[in-house]
Amino acid sequence: MRRIRSRLVTILPAFVLLGLAMVTPFCSVSAASNSLGVNPRRDYIVKSGDKVTDTLNVSNLSKTDNLVITIQLIDFGAKNETGAPQLLLGQKEPTRWSLKPYLKVPSTLSIPAGKSAQVPFTIAIPAGVGAGSYYGAIKYSTGGVGASSNENVSLTSSSATLMFIRVPGEANDSLRLKSFGAFTPDTSGDNGTFGSFYGGSAPKYLAYRVTNNGNVAEQPTGSVAVKNMFGRQIKLFEKANPGNNIVLIDQTRRFDLCFNQEATTKTNPSTGNDAEMIKCNNPSLAPGRYTAQLAIVYGDSGSSSHELRQVASFWYLPIWFIAVVAAVILLIVGVIWLAIRAFSGPRYSANRRR
Amino acid sequence: MNTFLGRPRLDLSRSREVGCGRGLLTVLGSVLLLSVVVPFVVFGNAGAARLSFRQLQLSDSTISATGAKYDFRFNTNTSGPIGSVRIEVCANYRHESSDPCTPPVGFDASAAALTAQTGITDFALNPASNDHLIILSRPASVAATPQQLTLQFSNITNPSIVGSNYARITTHIATDASDAETDDGVVAFATNEGIGITTEVPPFLLFCTGVTIDGYNCRTSEGSFINFGELSSKVPRAATSQLLASTNAPYGYSVTLAGSTMTAGNNVIPAMTGNLSQTGISQFGLNSRSNGLPFIGSDPEGPGLTTPSAGYNTPNLYKFGNGDIVASSNDVDDYRKLTMSYIVNVGTDQPPGRYVATISYICLANF
Numbered sequence: 001m002r003r004i005r006s007r008l009v010t011i012l013p014a015f016v017l018l019g020l021a022m023v024t025p026f027c028s029v030s031a032a033s034n035s036l037g038v039n040p041r042r043d044y045i046v047k048s049g050d051k052v053t054d055t056l057n058v059s060n061l062s063k064t065d066n067l068v069i070t071i072q073l074i075d076f077g078a079k080n081e082t083g084a085p086q087l088l089l090g091q092k093e094p095t096r097w098s099l100k101p102y103l104k105v106p107s108t109l110s111i112p113a114g115k116s117a118q119v120p121f122t123i124a125i126p127a128g129v130g131a132g133s134y135y136g137a138i139k140y141s142t143g144g145v146g147a148s149s150n151e152n153v154s155l156t157s158s159s160a161t162l163m164f165i166r167v168p169g170e171a172n173d174s175l176r177l178k179s180f181g182a183f184t185p186d187t188s189g190d191n192g193t194f195g196s197f198y199g200g201s202a203p204k205y206l207a208y209r210v211t212n213n214g215n216v217a218e219q220p221t222g223s224v225a226v227k228n229m230f231g232r233q234i235k236l237f238e239k240a241n242p243g244n245n246i247v248l249i250d251q252t253r254r255f256d257l258c259f260n261q262e263a264t265t266k267t268n269p270s271t272g273n274d275a276e277m278i279k280c281n282n283p284s285l286a287p288g289r290y291t292a293q294l295a296i297v298y299g300d301s302g303s304s305s306h307e308l309r310q311v312a313s314f315w316y317l318p319i320w321f322i323a324v325v326a327a328v329i330l331l332i333v334g335v336i337w338l339a340i341r342a343f344s345g346p347r348y349s350a351n352r353r354r
Numbered sequence: 355m356n357t358f359l360g361r362p363r364l365d366l367s368r369s370r371e372v373g374c375g376r377g378l379l380t381v382l383g384s385v386l387l388l389s390v391v392v393p394f395v396v397f398g399n400a401g402a403a404r405l406s407f408r409q410l411q412l413s414d415s416t417i418s419a420t421g422a423k424y425d426f427r428f429n430t431n432t433s434g435p436i437g438s439v440r441i442e443v444c445a446n447y448r449h450e451s452s453d454p455c456t457p458p459v460g461f462d463a464s465a466a467a468l469t470a471q472t473g474i475t476d477f478a479l480n481p482a483s484n485d486h487l488i489i490l491s492r493p494a495s496v497a498a499t500p501q502q503l504t505l506q507f508s509n510i511t512n513p514s515i516v517g518s519n520y521a522r523i524t525t526h527i528a529t530d531a532s533d534a535e536t537d538d539g540v541v542a543f544a545t546n547e548g549i550g551i552t553t554e555v556p557p558f559l560l561f562c563t564g565v566t567i568d569g570y571n572c573r574t575s576e577g578s579f580i581n582f583g584e585l586s587s588k589v590p591r592a593a594t595s596q597l598l599a600s601t602n603a604p605y606g607y608s609v610t611l612a613g614s615t616m617t618a619g620n621n622v623i624p625a626m627t628g629n630l631s632q633t634g635i636s637q638f639g640l641n642s643r644s645n646g647l648p649f650i651g652s653d654p655e656g657p658g659l660t661t662p663s664a665g666y667n668t669p670n671l672y673k674f675g676n677g678d679i680v681a682s683s684n685d686v687d688d689y690r691k692l693t694m695s696y697i698v699n700v701g702t703d704q705p706p707g708r709y710v711a712t713i714s715y716i717c718l719a720n721f
Contacts, residue, residue: 035562035572040603040719061562061572076718083720084608084679114573137718143578151579152616152709153696155595157563158716188664189684221518221542223447238446243605243684246721266657277659278685293449297520297542304409305541 032068033113034142034157035061041162048167049127055118056161058140060111067111069140071119073100076137076162078251080190081209083243085162087137096215097249099123099136099163109140123165131169131303132215133249137162164217164246166300173299173306174214178252180294181312183207185256192254195314202285202316206237206257206292212247216303219246222296224257229289235259240296259283287321290314405539406431407502410521412512417545418460419512423469426505428523430498432536436474437495437529439505441488443521445513451524451535457486460514466507473503480530491529518544559601560689561609561717567596570656570689585700585709590631592650592698597715598691599681600658605720606683607660609692611640612714615674616698618707623698625674628665636701638711639672642680642692646670651695658690659683672697684720 037059046052060067075095079086094100105121121138143156182203185192195203206226212218222240227233237257247253258280266277291313299305406429413423426441443463444455464485471477480489488507513519520542524535565577575598582591601607615625615638626639631647642662644652647670654662660683665673672695681692698709 032578033575034564034578035560035575037558037560037572040559040601040607041721059560061560062575063573079608079610079679083605083684084682085718085721086677087610087716087718089612139716141714150581152582152698152711153580153593153595154710154712155563155565155578155580156712156714157561157597158612158714159559159561160716160718162719162721164721186664190664219544221447221520221544223449225449240447245605248721295447295449295540297447297518297540299409299542300544304407305543307404307408307540 032143033060033062033065034155036067036069036140036142036157036159037061037116038140038159039161041164043164043166044123045166045168046123046125048125048129048131048169051122051124053120053122055120056138057116058109058111058119059116060113063114065113067113067142069109069111069142071105071107071109072139072141073103073105074137074139074160075100076135078248078253081252081254082190083245083253085137087139087160097132097134097217099134099165102126102129102134102165103136103138103163105138123163125165125167129167130215131167131171133171133217134165134167135163135217135248166216169303171216171303172214173216173218173303175210175212175218175220175247175296175298175306175308177294177296177308177310178209178211180208180310181206181292182290182314183256196312198314198316199319199322201318202259202283203314204259204280204283206259206312207254208240208294208296208310209252209254210247210296210308211252212249215249216300217246217248218298219244219300220255220296220298220308222294222308224292224294226290226292228286229291234285234290240294259285285316287317288315290316403431403537405429405523405525405537406500408523408539408541410541410543412543414512415543415545417512417516417547418514421508422510422512424463424466424507424510426507426521426523426541427502428539428541429502430500430525430537432525433497433499434536435495435497435527436525436536437492438480438526438531439477439490439503440524440526440531440535441490441505441521442524443486443519445517445519447520447540448522451522451538455486455522458513458515458519460511461486461519462511463488463507465509467509468505469508470506471504473501474498477505482530489531491531493529495527495529513545516544516546518542559599559603559607559717559719561597561599561607561715563595563597563715565595567598567691570598570600570691572598580696582696582698585698585704587634587700587702587704590633590648590697590699592648593696594651595694595696596691597681597694598656598689599660599717600687600689601683601719602686603719604686606685606687607717607719608679608682609660610716610718611674611678611680612676612716613712614676616709616711618705618709621705621707621709623700623704623709626672627675628668628671628673630670631672631697631699633699634701635699636704637672638696638698639674640694640696641666641668641672642694643667643669645695648697650697652693654681654690654692656690657688659685660687660690660692662692680715682720 137160139160141158181194183205224237226235260281409427411425445458477490480491524538562572562575564575568574616623
């Protein structure tokens, strides 16, 4: 009996090692999916003291590889003055809009090739939590395996669902208008310059920038009316926020309004999907001075409503027009001078004769 | 002398004639000049007294909800008589009171009842009110100091379309709101689709990375590792990977680069900042264009409109910035495939070692 036991003691580790040896090469050659489909964004209204339970859909787009994802809740802010989010990956301290204390999600999920899975989550807002916006990103990370001995760079892909929670009530709505006027974006579209004089081509955009100093992610609404120098309205932007975009807490966001927007639909022959292509064409503005009146309203139901108004103006005087005006002025001055000469001519000649 | 005496007289009279003609001409010329110049200079704007605080709370903000309560609260700003309050609900923002109002589709206040009022408490509904206009009249126009008024209406039907609408509140001296307003202000309110979930963006954001992706199909994505071979101080080493994304989210998406440059223990190959590949100088970077120096990569492909970001969108210029957005779209976007080209050079003084990096591409919906 003892012999058998001692043999087992000797053989068992050998089997374990053999098993590991058989499994390990399999693990190292098994590829992990880097292809996923997620819900991009969810918005909820949750009253203080209430709880919401729901699920998010995550798909493994690979037909051969399983998808193993790590799920994390990450705070995010604005990357720039457009609507690009920036995950605050290294930040330990929660932001003042952090959803981390109120949201629970599982930490990992495994999805077979070509399948989808539901990620359950719960948002519980304790009683006494103040009105305002709370948001965060549920990040799904694939892979995460370091480069093997023969490789230099390991690739992983991640995606996220942006979660926006609004706790209703009297919140601190505070947008400050920083700039408004004619605008020329740079090639990246992230930045650009406001101008008041355009001598080459007319400005294609009006833009305004607002900073959110409150505790609500605001979605301003409103309108912009543009008048020419004779007071005639030449353009009405019925929606000052045509994309219904939001301004995150502490963000300064720019909203661009194209004078002459053209939308064309292009069909992808392989998928049959229609893609809308939006192009901002040159506006057909006559030379002159233009005045734009901006009025934006923000603050939602249950909160106070605020209105921001500003007037901005710009000149569009192309070189050809300046040349024409100069020629006209010269012509008028010339005519006057000739007329004066014609009137005074006889007297002087008479005097001279005398 | 006569002649002498006469000349000034004659000259004087002539000069008056000439002066008169000159004056006329000067005036004429000035008018002409002003007619050219003045329109470019003169422009006027008007202002108005504002209601200093405005609030509107809806008992139910669901589209087409019937029997909704609308609770208005605002502060008057002008001391003086108040005879009426006018509340007009429009789908459009009106810059001037003379601008036409477009009534919100489905909105109906024709059966509204005034159920509560504070501040001034003798308002009654004026029969001139209609489906999108509420006029409250007092028996007589009585002077009032600036104060907060609350007005609660019941039995209102919400607009039937999701979106923002505007209620323009004005106070008047006349009891039927037929005169010019003394104070005015606008409140906006939004109607949405349901209780709880206010918006669910159509649920897809598809994203994949791989060493290769055939066509525009994430199912064909293959490979998670890049091998540069042996790094050299004489020849740049280059490799590519691909990423593919698509969304029907209305705000588009951004792809962020996360990770670190190549390291071997404490030894680092410096990240490039948007420069050319130079052999013999330690550098690591990437872009998403077709390059000639060295020959690597290809331009973005596919029916989508996503564009590489500045810094990663110039052939032969490479960059590596942790946290940089490498590509973005700002609208619904069909499949777009980007080929990321990586180059690495090492100097002769670069310490030997196994240099590795982990690069993560994070695809997020924009907001």
